[in-house]
Amino acid sequence: MTRLAAGIDIGSMATKAVIFDGEVRGEAVVPTGWEPREAGLRALREALVGAGLSEGRVERVVGTGYGRVSLPIFDRKVTEITCHARGAYHLNAGTRTVIDIGGQDSKVIVLNHDGAVADFIMNDKCAAGTGRFLQVMAGVLDVTLDGLGVLAANAEPASLSSMCTVFAESEIVGLLAAGAGKEAIAAGILASIAQRIQGLAGRVSVLGEITFTGGTARNPEICEVVAAHLGVPLHIPANPQLVGALGAALIGWDA
Amino acid sequence: MTMMKAETFAEIASLRERNVIALKEAKEAGARVVGTYCLYSPAELIVAAGAIPVSLCGTSQNPVPVAEKVLPRNLCPLIKSSYGFAVTDTCPYFHLSDLLIAETTCDGKKKMYELMGEIKPLHLMQLPQVQDEAALDYWVLELKRMVRRLENAFGVKITEDALHDAIRLCNDERRSLQALQDVCRQKPAPISGQDLLTVLHNRGFSVNKRDAIALVDRLTKELQDMAVAGVSPFSAKTPRILLTGVPVGIGSDKVVRMVEESGGNIVCFESCGAYKKVEPVEEGTADPLLAIAERYLRIPCSCMSPNQGRFELVERLAREFRADGVIDLTWQGCHTYNIESYSLKKYLQERSGIPFLQIETDYSESDAGQLKVRIEAFLEILHRSLGAT
Numbered sequence: 001m002t003r004l005a006a007g008i009d010i011g012s013m014a015t016k017a018v019i020f021d022g023e024v025r026g027e028a029v030v031p032t033g034w035e036p037r038e039a040g041l042r043a044l045r046e047a048l049v050g051a052g053l054s055e056g057r058v059e060r061v062v063g064t065g066y067g068r069v070s071l072p073i074f075d076r077k078v079t080e081i082t083c084h085a086r087g088a089y090h091l092n093a094g095t096r097t098v099i100d101i102g103g104q105d106s107k108v109i110v111l112n113h114d115g116a117v118a119d120f121i122m123n124d125k126c127a128a129g130t131g132r133f134l135q136v137m138a139g140v141l142d143v144t145l146d147g148l149g150v151l152a153a154n155a156e157p158a159s160l161s162s163m164c165t166v167f168a169e170s171e172i173v174g175l176l177a178a179g180a181g182k183e184a185i186a187a188g189i190l191a192s193i194a195q196r197i198q199g200l201a202g203r204v205s206v207l208g209e210i211t212f213t214g215g216t217a218r219n220p221e222i223c224e225v226v227a228a229h230l231g232v233p234l235h236i237p238a239n240p241q242l243v244g245a246l247g248a249a250l251i252g253w254d255a
Numbered sequence: 256m257t258m259m260k261a262e263t264f265a266e267i268a269s270l271r272e273r274n275v276i277a278l279k280e281a282k283e284a285g286a287r288v289v290g291t292y293c294l295y296s297p298a299e300l301i302v303a304a305g306a307i308p309v310s311l312c313g314t315s316q317n318p319v320p321v322a323e324k325v326l327p328r329n330l331c332p333l334i335k336s337s338y339g340f341a342v343t344d345t346c347p348y349f350h351l352s353d354l355l356i357a358e359t360t361c362d363g364k365k366k367m368y369e370l371m372g373e374i375k376p377l378h379l380m381q382l383p384q385v386q387d388e389a390a391l392d393y394w395v396l397e398l399k400r401m402v403r404r405l406e407n408a409f410g411v412k413i414t415e416d417a418l419h420d421a422i423r424l425c426n427d428e429r430r431s432l433q434a435l436q437d438v439c440r441q442k443p444a445p446i447s448g449q450d451l452l453t454v455l456h457n458r459g460f461s462v463n464k465r466d467a468i469a470l471v472d473r474l475t476k477e478l479q480d481m482a483v484a485g486v487s488p489f490s491a492k493t494p495r496i497l498l499t500g501v502p503v504g505i506g507s508d509k510v511v512r513m514v515e516e517s518g519g520n521i522v523c524f525e526s527c528g529a530y531k532k533v534e535p536v537e538e539g540t541a542d543p544l545l546a547i548a549e550r551y552l553r554i555p556c557s558c559m560s561p562n563q564g565r566f567e568l569v570e571r572l573a574r575e576f577r578a579d580g581v582i583d584l585t586w587q588g589c590h591t592y593n594i595e596s597y598s599l600k601k602y603l604q605e606r607s608g609i610p611f612l613q614i615e616t617d618y619s620e621s622d623a624g625q626l627k628v629r630i631e632a633f634l635e636i637l638h639r640s641l642g643a644t
Contacts, residue, residue, distance in 0.1 A: 082632055
């Protein structure tokens with residue numbers, strides 16, 4: 001068994017690293033930017049500094065996320081689907097479904113009782129229902145992602161018919177021109193993400209406890225809206241953004 | 256991975272180019288050429304009319320942008336590609352065809368054929384979309400209509416004897432194709448899915464069916480010998496995949512390529528040019544046209560409703576080829592296969608519970624990153640159940 005393992009999750013927007021030796025010793029999140037290899041190395045260095053360890057002590061490095069192909073230091077590459085399932089199961093062994101909204105895609109993963117992936121479904125190739133969609137829409141309203149949640153908190157959602165990032169953007173511009181309130185539009189954006197997730201979840205058999213992972217799950221209002229749409233409570237990890245990297249580290253540690 | 260290849264493979268891999276020349280020469284010597292797009296086109300009638308049936312191009316992304324000047328962008332890529340090749344005159348087989356045979360399989364195709372008919376003489380067969388007695392009666396009439404069209408176009412008479420001969424020839428071709436695909440029942444398979452697809456794709460452009468049968472038989476024998484000797488590009492731990500769904504060919508093979516680059520092996524193609532094709536026509540019956548009609552109407556395409564035959568075929572082939580997982584490939588805009596995927600998944604889950612992945616994509620490479628995640632994650636599931644880490 002490996003004594004010290006690192007998991008690096010290079011996503012389209014953020015790169016995450018977790019150092020694990022039976023418990024989490026260090027973690028880091030850095031923006032991926034335009035150079036995923038550099039982001040992966042930087043996240044690892046930051047996580048090691050946080051853990052007070054040197055790079056030489058890491059015995060196994062497992063890479064995941066879209067950038068998993070890009071780093072030669074990886075001992076193994078595993079998809080984010082398997083890693084999110086592994087991480088979520090570790091944090092809550094009751095997990096039978098993982099909902100992950102990442103920067104570039106969203107997925108619903110179904111787990112067996114032993115934590116193995118039984119089935120999964122991902123959004124199709126456009127940005128509908130992803131973190132990127134939220135980011136663009138927040139930009140149209142001139143707020144941050146957190147600000148989008150705050151705006152939406154107590155508003156009655158405006159109805160957004162378009163899931164496509166490009167069309168939704170024009171729809172919002174139209175709504176603003178027609179005098180709709182920013183709050184209602186923000187609530188509409190969150191509702192449209194939740195509907196998308198609900199649609200995805202409807203295509204696999206969602207059973208047992210649901211763990212919500214990915215950077216988007218840091219936003220409490222989004223968690224609330226998704227839970228309301230699915231009609232069940234969600235388990236939200238302390239840092240949902242790190243679940244993929246944690247899963248990667250665990251897979252390295254298991255080896 | 257070292258790819259040990261059968262000697263005959265190289266010969267078949269270059270068949271497509273050589274066939275163009277052979278077809279041109281045959282045509283200059285007076286032969287008639289009939290182009291087809293779909294498994295529902297009864298090749299026996301074309302053969303019995305003394306003409307050469309050829310498959311036409313429709314598996315490349317290249318002519319899609321030109322097709323989109325006329326056709327809607329969100330139409331299935333196979334339809335756009337077929338039309339694009341026709342309108343740009345870049346498919347040599349289309350160019351050399353005297354007549355096209357087409358069918359009303361899906362809405363997209365039948366409306367596209369209205370436009371294609373302006374480019375070249377096209378005979379559209381009205382395909383029933385249910386597989387019952389009334390549909391069979393109607394389909395026999397459609398076959399008779401096609402007989403008259405061929406007879407008038409080429410000034411020939413299609414005799415019963417010629418039909419019987421054509422049935423035997425096409426059945427021998429089916430026997431040969433089945434034997435080829437059945438080598439992959441061996442675990443591990445002696446040929447990759449990518450190479451198998453190349454063979455299946457290229458032989459569709461053959462000018463002389465007997466030559467093509469002999470060539471495929473020779474390859475099959477080599478592959479059988481390799482299997483006996485334990486020669487394979489794969490190991491016993493390689494996840495074995497059955498691919499079902501829309502037609503695939505060279506140029507629209509990105510999912511096949513990605514699966515095998517990611518460490519899987521496609522051991523069976525339950526698709527139009529592959530295992531859907533192998534069921535024979537009953538030989539020596541009193542009414543050969545009826546026998547042909549019965550066999551073609553049974554083809555389990557998603558344009559049929561209901562389409563129980565496909566569910567049963569996929570389940571049976573997955574068992575017989577010892578597949579570890581099923582991938583259902585559906586083209587964007589192919590409503591029938593896309594919708595049917597839900598029912599197929601449910602059918603398999605209720606029976607064998609075999610892991611199932613639907614992939615919806617088109618001919619372009621724009622979604623390569625996302626497809627790779629799906630395919631690799633699916634293989635990770637299969638690896639785990641195969642006991643490998």
